[in-house]
Amino acid sequence: MTTAITLDQTASTLDDNLAQPYMVHGTDISGRLVRLGSAIDDIVTVHDYPAPIAALLSEAAALAAAMASSLKFEGKLILQTQSDGPVGMLVADVTTDGALRGYAQFNEADYSALSMHDFRSLVGKGYIAFTVDQGQYTERYQGIVDLSGANLAECIQHYFHQSDQVDMTVRVAADRDSAGKWRAGAILAQRLPEIGGEGEVSDGAAARDAWDRALAFINSVQPDELTDADLPTETLLYRLFHEDGVRVSDRQALRHACQCSEDRLKTVLLSLSAEELADCFIDGVVSSTCEFCNTTYVFKPEDLAVTLQ
Numbered sequence: 001m002t003t004a005i006t007l008d009q010t011a012s013t014l015d016d017n018l019a020q021p022y023m024v025h026g027t028d029i030s031g032r033l034v035r036l037g038s039a040i041d042d043i044v045t046v047h048d049y050p051a052p053i054a055a056l057l058s059e060a061a062a063l064a065a066a067m068a069s070s071l072k073f074e075g076k077l078i079l080q081t082q083s084d085g086p087v088g089m090l091v092a093d094v095t096t097d098g099a100l101r102g103y104a105q106f107n108e109a110d111y112s113a114l115s116m117h118d119f120r121s122l123v124g125k126g127y128i129a130f131t132v133d134q135g136q137y138t139e140r141y142q143g144i145v146d147l148s149g150a151n152l153a154e155c156i157q158h159y160f161h162q163s164d165q166v167d168m169t170v171r172v173a174a175d176r177d178s179a180g181k182w183r184a185g186a187i188l189a190q191r192l193p194e195i196g197g198e199g200e201v202s203d204g205a206a207a208r209d210a211w212d213r214a215l216a217f218i219n220s221v222q223p224d225e226l227t228d229a230d231l232p233t234e235t236l237l238y239r240l241f242h243e244d245g246v247r248v249s250d251r252q253a254l255r256h257a258c259q260c261s262e263d264r265l266k267t268v269l270l271s272l273s274a275e276e277l278a279d280c281f282i283d284g285v286v287s288s289t290c291e292f293c294n295t296t297y298v299f300k301p302e303d304l305a306v307t308l309q
């Protein structure tokens, strides 16, 4: 079920923390607009990262959400960078039911020594990987590309261009609002000729023109349009695509939620050999902190049915 956006609908109640699917009328172009408010602020705040790193992680999370929402799968999409700069790793993952989480690993001394905080200075050289994990007993799909763009969105576009799967473009932005809360947004568009959009694409040239137009519109998006809580998603989509007309379908809600739990960690610990498990005890307890949500779990010997020597 899709709904065409008209001018008087663009003032609809604003919602946040969502992925909004849209289709450009009469073309084979569709996409996702992602808006993250409290969902990304919660992720960043538990870690207390320096602002440039918080921004980078927020962008990674918005991109992961946009990509996951565009793919047909059940499970989890993981976006991960690994590189030799001060920010050695960024991880953001999102499940198909909208649970989003992420963390960054960085070297404090190397970070403090930076005079510039642009993408290249922060991450250095390395790669970005996208993994689609559909659970046990299924094969993982993984795509990897060098971190060769000027920002995370460009790196992801490089991957799509190299692998020549579909025409795809994506923009992303992250910033703090006037209250100091982190916000992020992304807009992704792609051509899916095999699906045929709404069946009105007459020939290759018209489809190419429509795509070039969409690229120009998306390149015109300002970072604050992506993150602005006071700009409804429908208004932004209407602003971009009103010439052709744009339709939206049901939004997906996104929220910050981690998949760690005491039971899950206990299962991992109990799968270790007696010797390995004994090595995990420090000062009489096993203490483990989840890198994603910073929750610390503490187990006493009796919790794990262990007798310490």
Ligand SMILES: [Zn+2]
Binding pocket: 258, 259, 260, 261, 290, 291, 292, 293, 294, 295
């Ligand atoms: Zn956790």
